[in-house]
Amino acid sequence: MCAALLAKYLTLAGAPKPLYGQGRVKGRSAVFVVEGPIDYLLLWQWGYPAVATLGSRIKQEHVEFLQGFSRVYLVPHRDDAGRQMWRDCRAAFGERLRTVLVPEKMKDVGDLVEKAAAPVHIFARLVSEAS
Numbered sequence: 001m002c003a004a005l006l007a008k009y010l011t012l013a014g015a016p017k018p019l020y021g022q023g024r025v026k027g028r029s030a031v032f033v034v035e036g037p038i039d040y041l042l043l044w045q046w047g048y049p050a051v052a053t054l055g056s057r058i059k060q061e062h063v064e065f066l067q068g069f070s071r072v073y074l075v076p077h078r079d080d081a082g083r084q085m086w087r088d089c090r091a092a093f094g095e096r097l098r099t100v101l102v103p104e105k106m107k108d109v110g111d112l113v114e115k116a117a118a119p120v121h122i123f124a125r126l127v128s129e130a131s
Helices: 037-045 060-066 080-096 109-115 119-129
Strands: 030-034 050-052 071-074 097-099
Touching (some): 030 037, 037 050, 037 109, 060 080, 071 080, 109 119
């Protein structure tokens, strides 16, 4: 089997990475920002208005779009890139930013689904506790 097919996500090198899903959240007061498309789809399935950066970097055009929301919930990966993304978002959004961290030993929302019983309820609790 081709090694490229084993990759978790396939992308085109050099392809633009827009803020995925931004058209679906226009007019909302709050938005959830995740890195990848799987987390994005899971949050929408659970009823959360989400966008995905399609990578661990939040770009200036993403920041500009997200300035229109009164509350920005960041759901970063639990890794070095996710911590940098949190720092960048904290600088950009200040007090409007809320951070939702999946439990330790999990990397992202996808891991929460795979490793936890009742992931929807756990995520709702994490959102209510977000600071």
